Amino acid sequence: MDRISAARHKEKRLFHIRYLSKMKGKGRSPLQINVKDAITGLIGGFFTIFALILLTKITSAVWLMAPFGASCVLAFGLWNAPLSQPRNIIGGHFVSTFVGLASYHFFGDEPWAIGLAVGLAIAVMMLTKTTHPPAGADPLVVMLGQYGWSYLFTPVLTGAVIIVLLALLINNLRSNRSYPTFWI
Numbered sequence: 001m002d003r004i005s006a007a008r009h010k011e012k013r014l015f016h017i018r019y020l021s022k023m024k025g026k027g028r029s030p031l032q033i034n035v036k037d038a039i040t041g042l043i044g045g046f047f048t049i050f051a052l053i054l055l056t057k058i059t060s061a062v063w064l065m066a067p068f069g070a071s072c073v074l075a076f077g078l079w080n081a082p083l084s085q086p087r088n089i090i091g092g093h094f095v096s097t098f099v100g101l102a103s104y105h106f107f108g109d110e111p112w113a114i115g116l117a118v119g120l121a122i123a124v125m126m127l128t129k130t131t132h133p134p135a136g137a138d139p140l141v142v143m144l145g146q147y148g149w150s151y152l153f154t155p156v157l158t159g160a161v162i163i164v165l166l167a168l169l170i171n172n173l174r175s176n177r178s179y180p181t182f183w184i
Contacts, residue, residue: 036174037077044076044170045069048163052155055162063155065141067093068163070134075167083132085180086164092132093160096121097152100139109143117143 049072052064071093074084082088103117117139125131142151171179 040170040174040177041073041077044166045072047170048072048075048166051162051166052159061154062151063159063162065138065155065159067134067137067141068155068159070137071132071160071163074132074134075163076170079167079171079177079179080181082181085182086167087183088130088132089164089167090157090160091128091130092125092135093138093156094152095124095128095130096132096135096138097142097156099124100142101147101149101152103139104143104146105149109146114140114143 049064049069052068055061055063071089074081075089078084083092099121100117103113103120107113107116118136121139122131122136125135138156141147145151167179171177
């Protein structure tokens, strides 16, 4: 092997080592155990999902979808995080579902279209400052379920508003919480 080839090989090997070393992480989890926060999460998640299921049974309309469970984790467990605020919960679910429905109605439910819809939903949420991680699953839900445009309003918009309303009521019962930290 000549010098140039050896240098390239060494450089390539160092790149791989540096790249892989980024994956080992540093330190320990910064998450803390707080029993009061856990109980608030329990109460908030219970009442929110219970209310959405009750509305589904009473009205025979669908008021619940799986990503709402993950939204409850953020709304009650990480209530003060930027991605847990009303703008993000409501806007993120609305934007992401809209992208999923538009993709489904334009491209169908082909694997590439579903992947594109999730990627577009992430990009649009980021560009509109409505990023909400659970909403990243909304295009999957609407495309795999083959839902129509009404799904955008029930369960998505109304369900997200109910999550926020219960988060306002339950989080603010605690003296050390003030929810939301921002609206706009």
